[in-house]
Amino acid sequence: MxxxxxxxxxxxxxxxxxxxxxxxxxxxxxxxxxxIPPGVExxxxxxxxxxxxxxxxxxxxxxxxxxxxxxxxxxxxxxNRGTQGKDSRLFKKDVKFKGVPVRIYQPKAPSAGRRKGIVFFHGGGWVVGSIGTHDKMCCYFARESKSVVVSVDYRLAPEHKYPVPLNDCLAATTHFLEAAEDHGVDSGQVIVAGSSSGGNLAAAVCQALAGRSGLPKVRAQILIHPVLQAIDLNLPSYQQNRAVPFAFREQAASSVLQYLKGESSLLKEVLEGSHVPVTQKLQYQKWLSANHIPKEFKARGYNPPVTMPCKDDVYEAVKALSSPGFSPLLADDAVICQLPETCIVTCEYDILRDDGLLYKKRLEDHQIPVTWYHIANGFHGILGFFDSGWFSFPSAKKGMDDIVKFIKSL
Structure with missing residues (x-):
């Protein structure tokens, strides 16, 4: 004893x-x-x-x-502990679309006609996150916009590398577009949305569906502080916010490599930019350059990086980073001009702020309607704290309501 x-x-x-x-x-x-800069909420x-x-x-x-x-x-x-709750105003159902697990959120209140539909991809750097971690967010969108929301539980890296997560999202979206009316949704009113890495997937799915015949067109895309390129990790927002929670510069590069390769070697090369040939960098400058970032977003400091020579073996190992499926910002003009109306949400204290600003410019240059919401005191992932009790932030609730306003306007 x-x-x-x-x-x-x-x-x-x-x-x-x-x-x-x-x-x-x-x-x-x-x-x-x-x-944590003093301007953060x-x-x-x-x-x-x-x-x-x-x-x-x-x-x-x-x-x-x-x-x-x-x-x-x-x-x-x-x-995933304690991230799922009940909402008496919604029906929730876990099913599979073409073998991909999804959760459907449907308002219980009767509707005069068919509803809007939202296909949502969660964030988490392609390696964490789930339909559970974003359950509250999807509940809110469904309830407040009176829409049917489909949250996609795509497979994660490093177990499932690019393009497996993207293919899961594309398969689920395609199925929902084909079967929208079975869920009480107007097939011409389907929105594709995503947060952070989910925003990357949403942008890539919309591009993959642009111009595809035999399917209803996506009505709009909602990109919440999205990852839109992995070529230049030295843009002003990457420099200014490199150590601001909840997305660090090195962490972001590591997640990119986990998604692409299943491991994060070559981190130093991606951070310094030696993974892209100089000729490609010059080609991308018309879309991807600090020169396209408005001056007010450089006020907190920006040092133009020294151009690094490309290491051929590194480029070969990660050249998929230059593909539109991975970096939607680099898609051809012929694809960009076919994209739907767009809502982009950016946060000032976020390494991904400039990705959103550059994509906004590309879309507007092609006369694509863009609604832009900028959270001036926001940080990466702030919207996830819109309804977290003491841990809530007023700007997060306003950001969520702005997105709902956009959905209702369609």
Whole structure:
């Protein structure tokens, strides 16, 4: 009995030590590796939330070092705890579209006619996130816009590399366009939407469907702080916000490589830009250049990077990053001009801000109607905190309501 008591005390002490290590480590990493500009909404609250996310990552790393499971698996598990709720005003149903798991959100209130439909792709850098982590967001869109929302649970990297997640999203969208009326949706009123990496998938799906015959046309696309290119990670927003939660510059490059290759070697080369031939960089300048970013967005500082010579072996390993399926900003003009009306949401304190600004310009140059919402005190992922109790941000709720206003206007 004495041995058992001693063993249990030892386990308890180890658990307490682990908790202390996580708390202290999280606070230390937040303090030393994070920059939260004073213009960010409620910076103290952002610090607290970030400490939690760092703790989650540290716990994952401990489990990985103990060879219990990978860090990514731990983060996925923790993110999905308690993320799903009930909404008495909606029907929810989990089904499959062409083998791809989806969750359908349908308002219970009767409708005078067929509803709008929204196909939604969650964020998470292609490696984490799920229909569960974005459940509240989809509930809100369905309830407030009186639309049928289909949230797609596409397969994730590194287990499933590019283009598997994109193909899942394309298959689910194609099925919904074909079967919209079976779900009480007007097939001519289907919107494709996504957040962060999901915004990348939404943009790529819309481009893949542009001009495709035999299918109803997508009515609009909604791109919430989207990833739209992986060629230049030295744009002003990448420099200014490189260490601002909740999307760090190095973390973003690592996620890109996990999506493409299933691992994140060549991180240094992608960050410095030596993965793209100089001739291609010159070709892309008409679409992808800091010169196209309005001056007010460079006010917090910008140093034009030194052009790095391309390493041929690196280019061969990651040349798919230059494809429109991965970098929708680089699509041909013939595709861009066929895209639907667009809503783009950007945040000032977000490395991806300039991706959204550059895509906005490309679309407008081709007379595509663009509604742009810019959250001046927002950070990456802020909309996910629109309804999180004490952790909520007023700008997040306003951003969600702006998107609903756009949906209703269609």
């Amino acid at each position: 004495g041995f058992l008591s001693s063993f249990l005390l030892l386990i308890l002490a180890a658990l307490i030590a682990l908790v202390i290590l996580l708390v202290v480590g999280s606070i230390y990493m937040d303090a030393t590796q994070t920059e 409620q910076p103290a609250k952002v610090h607290i939330i970030h400490v939690g996310t760092v703790g989650m990552a540290l716990l994952g790393k401990i489990f990985e070092n103990l060879r219990i499971c990978s860090q990514i698996q731990v983060i996925r598990y923790l993110q």
